[in-house]
Amino acid sequence: MPNQKHDILATVQNLLEVTLGEGATELTEEENVLFLRLFPALLANGNGHVYMEICIIDYSDELSVAQVYSTMIPKPGPHSDDLNGYLAEWNLHSAAGAYGLYGDQKQLYHKLNIALVNSESVESRANALFAGICLAMDEMARRLPEAFQIAFGDSTQ
Numbered sequence: 001m002p003n004q005k006h007d008i009l010a011t012v013q014n015l016l017e018v019t020l021g022e023g024a025t026e027l028t029e030e031e032n033v034l035f036l037r038l039f040p041a042l043l044a045n046g047n048g049h050v051y052m053e054i055c056i057i058d059y060s061d062e063l064s065v066a067q068v069y070s071t072m073i074p075k076p077g078p079h080s081d082d083l084n085g086y087l088a089e090w091n092l093h094s095a096a097g098a099y100g101l102y103g104d105q106k107q108l109y110h111k112l113n114i115a116l117v118n119s120e121s122v123e124s125r126a127n128a129l130f131a132g133i134c135l136a137m138d139e140m141a142r143r144l145p146e147a148f149q150i151a152f153g154d155s156t157q
Contacts, residue, residue, distance in 0.1 A: 008126045011130075013027055033055055068111070074107050096136055112132055
């Protein structure tokens with residue numbers, strides 16, 4: 001599966017670069033884990049950048065799990081604790097994935113896991129992962145202005 005992980009992520013990288021522009025992604029390996037990273041602007045005004053990391057984890061002989069982890073607000077605003085009161089509702093109505101606050105840093109994140117059937121073709125798994133990434137980006141774009149308003153008292157991001 002290691003070469004297939006690379007092939008899947010490289011195919012997704014190509015699909016994302018057609019959508020976001022050449023050079024918008026980076027495929028790197030750290031501690032034997034291959035990551036696809038990107039920093040897309042999610043809002044129509046070109047703002048609202050989020051840091052996304054995608055990797056594929058072996059789950060069983062039949063399944064792998066693609067993890068799409070996104071940091072939406074890396075540094076807490078003066079009212080970031082107030083986001084806690086919104087997370088349950090956001091998660092209940094989320095089209096895909098879940099939101100949370102990470103640790104003492106109060107980083108707002110979004111996480112989506114996608115099951116990939118290992119017997120399917122590389123192209124089929126890459127298309128499923130690409131669709132999931134697009135869905136996650138749309139979901140985060142819906143909540144990002146509200147999150148900034150809550151955390152910072154401003155919606156200019």
